[in-house]
Amino acid sequence: MGKEIDLWDSKYYENRELSxxxxxxxxxxxxxxxxxxxxxxxxxxxxxxSNLDEFFMVRVASLRDQISADYKGVDIAGMTAAEQLERIxxxxxxxxxxxxxAYNRSLVxxxxxxxxxxxxxxxxLTESQARFADRYFDENVYPVLTPMAVDAxxxxxxxxxxxxxxxxxxxxxxxxxxxxxxxxxxxxxTVQVPSVLPRLVxxxxxxxxxxxxxxxxxxxxxxxxxxxxxxxxxEASHPYRIMRNADLSIDEDDAExxxxxxxxxxxxxxxxxxxxxxVEDSIDKKLLKFLREQLDVRDDEAVYRINGPIDLTFLMxxxxxxxxxxxxxxxxxxxxxxxIPAGGDIFAAIRKGDIFLHHPYQTFDPVVEFIHRSAIDPNxxxxxxTLYRVSGNSPIIxxxxxAAENGxxxxxxxxxxxxxxxxxNIGWAKMLEKAGCHVIYGLVGxxxxxxxxxxxxxxxxxxxxxxxxxxxxxxxSTARLYTDCGIFTCSEDMGEDATAVFNxxxxxxxxxxxNRLAVAPLWLRNTFLSLIRRERDxxxxxxxxxxxxKMNSLCDKEIIxxxxxxxxxxxxxxxxxxxxxxxxxxxxxxxxNIRVRSIVGNFLEHSRIFxxxxxxxxxxxxxxxxxxxxNLDRRVEIIFPVLEDSLKEKAKHILxxxxxxxxxxxxxxxxxxxxxxxxxxxxxxxxxxxxxxxxKLLVEKAQDLKTQRLFIPIMAEDEEA
Numbered sequence: 058m059g060k061e062i063d064l065w066d067s068k069y070y071e072n073r074e075l076s077x078x079x080x081x082x083x084x085x086x087x088x089x090x091x092x093x094x095x096x097x098x099x100x101x102x103x104x105x106x107s108n109l110d111e112f113f114m115v116r117v118a119s120l121r122d123q124i125s126a127d128y129k130g131v132d133i134a135g136m137t138a139a140e141q142l143e144r145i146x147x148x149x150x151x152x153x154x155x156x157x158x159a160y161n162r163s164l165v166x167x168x169x170x171x172x173x174x175x176x177x178x179x180x181x182l183t184e185s186q187a188r189f190a191d192r193y194f195d196e197n198v199y200p201v202l203t204p205m206a207v208d209a210x211x212x213x214x215x216x217x218x219x220x221x222x223x224x225x226x227x228x229x230x231x232x233x234x235x236x237x238x239x240x241x242x243x244x245x246x247t248v249q250v251p252s253v254l255p256r257l258v259x260x261x262x263x264x265x266x267x268x269x270x271x272x273x274x275x276x277x278x279x280x281x282x283x284x285x286x287x288x289x290x291x292e293a294s295h296p297y298r299i300m301r302n303a304d305l306s307i308d309e310d311d312a313e314x315x316x317x318x319x320x321x322x323x324x325x326x327x328x329x330x331x332x333x334x335x336v337e338d339s340i341d342k343k344l345l346k347f348l349r350e351q352l353d354v355r356d357d358e359a360v361y362r363i364n365g366p367i368d369l370t371f372l373m374x375x376x377x378x379x380x381x382x383x384x385x386x387x388x389x390x391x392x393x394x395x396x397i398p399a400g401g402d403i404f405a406a407i408r409k410g411d412i413f414l415h416h417p418y419q420t421f422d423p424v425v426e427f428i429h430r431s432a433i434d435p436n437x438x439x440x441x442x443t444l445y446r447v448s449g450n451s452p453i454i455x456x457x458x459x460a461a462e463n464g465x466x467x468x469x470x471x472x473x474x475x476x477x478x479x480x481x482n483i484g485w486a487k488m489l490e491k492a493g494c495h496v497i498y499g500l501v502g503x504x505x506x507x508x509x510x511x512x513x514x515x516x517x518x519x520x521x522x523x524x525x526x527x528x529x530x531x532x533x534s535t536a537r538l539y540t541d542c543g544i545f546t547c548s549e550d551m552g553e554d555a556t557a558v559f560n561x562x563x564x565x566x567x568x569x570x571x572n573r574l575a576v577a578p579l580w581l582r583n584t585f586l587s588l589i590r591r592e593r594d595x596x597x598x599x600x601x602x603x604x605x606x607k608m609n610s611l612c613d614k615e616i617i618x619x620x621x622x623x624x625x626x627x628x629x630x631x632x633x634x635x636x637x638x639x640x641x642x643x644x645x646x647x648x649x650n651i652r653v654r655s656i657v658g659n660f661l662e663h664s665r666i667f668x669x670x671x672x673x674x675x676x677x678x679x680x681x682x683x684x685x686x687x688n689l690d691r692r693v694e695i696i697f698p699v700l701e702d703s704l705k706e707k708a709k710h711i712l713x714x715x716x717x718x719x720x721x722x723x724x725x726x727x728x729x730x731x732x733x734x735x736x737x738x739x740x741x742x743x744x745x746x747x748x749x750x751x752x753k754l755l756v757e758k759a760q761d762l763k764t765q766r767l768f769i770p771i772m773a774e775d776e777e778a
Contacts, residue, residue, distance in 0.1 A: 067134050185263065204247075216247070551697070611684045
């Protein structure tokens with residue numbers, strides 16, 4: 058190696074928060090891509106806004122908490138909390154400016170060409186449109202509003218997190234009679250834009266070619282604001298929105314009842330410290346000063362002046378506009394898993410051999426059917442499952458409840474600490490308990506993020522255990538949007554391990570030994586480090602070393618250091634990291650042999666796949682864990698091996714195609730920026746499109762094979778007649 062290099066030096070690591078902002082920039086790049094249909098671009102710009110909201114409520118809030126606690130420590134990149142906030146402020150402002158530049162200069166004109174118009178100024182309405190908006194206000198909006206005046210007797214109200222509001226500066230009309238004895242002139246007032254009403258109000262279009270014209274709800278209200286304050290002249294009105302600290306801080310050691318403690322914290326989430334105030338860039342100076350005083354926003358960096366409509370998440374509503382199919386991708390319908398024919402015996406299919414699932418290219422229905430069949434099968438004795446995030450009307454939840462009602466032993470771990478799904482999960486947990494399920498409310502100090510379902514079935518040969526293991530949640534809705542992998546198996550080793558997992562989760566002791574599964578926080582970190590170092594040692598001894606790893610995020614310092622060591626030894630490393638990546642590439646003597654790419658496409662890349670050459674005896678793992686400290690040390694995670702050769706080939710194929718993607722892939726450069734792949738001289742390859750096409754081909758081949766296997770009897774001539 059020559060000169061000794063300190064691989065723990067912070068200069069070799071990227072800050073986690075700044076890396077995440079680069080990911081949101083990559084999402085925004087999709088909104089700017091002229092080759093993408095218009096409504097898809099609107100969807101991506103909406104996603105960037107939603108992402109940014111969560112980033113502020115959790116990550117920025119956490120950094121502010123560190124400053125409040127006078128925490129002096131530094132992060133993986135050697136930055137204090139204050140230094141991180143300073144850079145975050147700069148980068149988020151650049152991101153927001155880029156968002157609104159894309160919206161105002163590119164997307165709004167394109168929308169106009171398609172006959173779509175979103176009016177964000179009441180003053181831009183024609184007389185007839187204004188009459189329509191005023192009538193809509195009187196009939197639909199006015200009865201819902203609760204204007205709140207602010208004066209000596211009425212303090213500024215508590216403003217809920219992420220709600221859109223309108224603040225007004227008022228002046229009492231001459232001769233106006235006061236209704237409350239002793240009331241003084243109210244100079245300011247605020248009213249919440251009701252979230253129960255659609256933000257996009259469709260109004261008649263009056264210009265040629267206009268097919269879908271909308272007025273933003275806050276502008277309907279602002280245009281009629283005088284009707285709310287009849288004794289006053291409204292001198293100025295502007296919409297605003299706040300972001301509060303929404304990171305739950307639960308002392309689980311002191312919480313006697315985790316369920317009650319989380320319910321209490323959920324209420325507090327609405328009233329946490331204000332960490333971001335969004336206002337129109339043209340806001341009245343006195344109004345802005347008033348808002349900052351009332352909301353206790355002392356830091357200039359917390360104020361964001363917006364050049365356009367506040368909160369662009371409303372653009373997602375335009376995605377489903379009727380009559381605009383040509384401005385969206387044709388919807389992809391997940392295909393059947395060939396090994397599991399529709400309506401067939403799923404248990405018999407699994408007994409034939411392990412089955413590989415690739416969502417959303419292949420349907421999630423077999424997973425839903427697996428739980429449903431288990432609920433009604435008289436031979437099934439028990440069902441055990443972990444749930445992290447589920448859909449709003451989950452068929453899996455319904456099947457688990459049905460199974461309990463049918464007298465089966467049903468054990469469900471519902472993770473109450475799944476961020477922003479806490480309330481939803483509390484509701485499901487209570488419903489399952491009422492149905493007779495044994496519900497575990499997570500574990501003290503740990504989030505249970507693993508994706509595992511175990512079915513115990515009585516068969517002629519004795520008790521058999523069927524297991525589903527996956528990389529994604531048991532959510533039938535997101536399974537159509539997220540790319541994930543899973544396997545069905547009835548391997549005895551896997552079944553024993555699955556039983557051990559649930560015994561451990563329900564409070565029983567850990568088994569003396571495990572067969573196949575690697576579980577966090579027990580030894581998953583050491584397992585990954587061992588696998589990486591094994592490749593390092595092969596390369597150091599003149600053999601070939603190879604690692605390909607696909608995940609959502611990479612920010613664990615010990616894992617990154619091990620990857621640097623492996624690279625130094627000559628291991629060729631390809632990483633497919635969708636979001637955060639704190640590893641740096643192209644550093645001489647550190648990471649010359651490491652390449653990192655991020656794929657942002659129509660589906661959210663969510664699967665975790667880990668490949669190790671192992672001197673030719675290839676090992677492949679999949680599971681729920683990223684290479685992050687929280688996954689390796691503070692969560693219950695499961696990584697499982699892909700054992701059968703045919704399934705290994707499928708996993709390897711996914712990695713191979715994604716490494717060849719030159720349409721949706723962004724490659725990390727040595728300067729920390731991401732660039733699209735240079736496609737000169739290469740045929741276009743969009744990995745997600747390839748997987749869609751291949752999934753359909755697999756089904757067609759299976760159908761052809763089934764047709765060829767039909768036995769057609771030869772009829773006698775007289776019988777044919």
